[in-house]
C-alpha cells in the first residue's frame with residue numbers, strides 16, 4: 256500500500272483475469288529483468304501482470320503497452336480517464352446481477368453497447384462472472400463464455416480500479432491498440448521488450464487462441480521470431496515467454512538467445528486437475 260494525496264492506495268493489480276496471465280510468475284520474471292533499461296514495452300498486454308509490477312516497483316518507469324484486442328485496450332484508457340463513471344456503471348451491473356444472475360449475465364453477454372463506459376463495464380462484468388474468468392470470442396468476435404459458478408463474485412473492486420487509474424495517469428504510460436510488430440518502430444537501443452504472446456500449442460488439446468477473433472498462427476510466430484532478431488540488432492533487451500514446444504526451442508536455439516525452462520502453473524484450464532505445474536520457456540538475449 257502507498258499513501259498519495261492523503262489517500263491510501265492499494266498496489267495496482269490486473270483488473271481482469273486473463274488466459275496466460277503472469278501473476279504467479281512475477282518473482283521469476285523479476286529475477287530475469289536486466290539491471291537497467293530505458294522504456295518498457297509490453298506488446299501482448301493482456302491483464303498486464305508484469306506492467307503493474309513495473310509501475311509499482313520502479314518509480315517513474317516509462318512504459319508503452321499495446322494489444323490487438325480493442326475492447327481490452329479501451330478498458331485501460333477508460334480506467335485511466337473515467338474511473339468514477341466506470342465504477343458507477345459496474346455497481347449497476349452488480350445490483351442487477353444480484354437480482355437474477357443467469358438472466359442478467361446472458362442479457363449483457365448478448366448486448367453490444369456503444370459508449371466507452373458501457374463497453375468497458377461489460378468487459379469487466381463478464382470477466383468477473385463468466386466461467387473461469389476467461390475472455391474468449393468466436394470467429395465473429397462475439398464473446399461466447401457461459402456463466403460461471405460463483406456465489407458472490409467481486410464485480411466492483413473499487414480500490415484496485417482507482418489504484419490502476421492513478422498509476423496509469425501518473426506514469427504517462429502510452430496505451431495503443433495494434434499488432435505486436437509495430438513495436439519495432441518505437442523501441443530504441445537499451446529499451447526492454449517483454450513478449451508474452453498466445454502460446455504455441457504443445458498438444459492438439461492445448462490450443463487456446465481465442466483472445467481476439469484472429470488466432471495466432473505459425474506465421475505470426477515466425478514474424479515474432481524475426482522481430483526478436485531485428486530488436487536484438489537494434490540493441491534492445493528482449494524477454495520472451497512461450498510454451499515448452501519444439502518449434503519455439505528450435506527458433507531460438509542459436510546465439511544470442513538464452514532459453515531457460517521454468518516451472519509454471521496454468522491458471523486457466525476447465526479441468527482443475529490440469530492446472531498443476533508444467534514447464535514453459537523464458538528466452539532472453541542479455
Ligand SMILES: C[S@@+](CC[C@H](N)C(=O)[O-])C[C@H]1O[C@@H](n2cnc3c(N)ncnc32)[C@H](O)[C@@H]1O
Nearest residue numbers: 275276277299301302303304323434435451466
Ligand atoms: C498470453 S496473453 C498475455 C497475458 C499477459 N502477459 C498477462 O499477464 O495477462 C496474449 C495477448 O496477446 C494478444 N494478441 C494476440 N494476437 C496479437 C497480435 N497479433 N498483436 C498484439 N497482441 C496480440 C491477445 O489479445 C492477448 O491479450
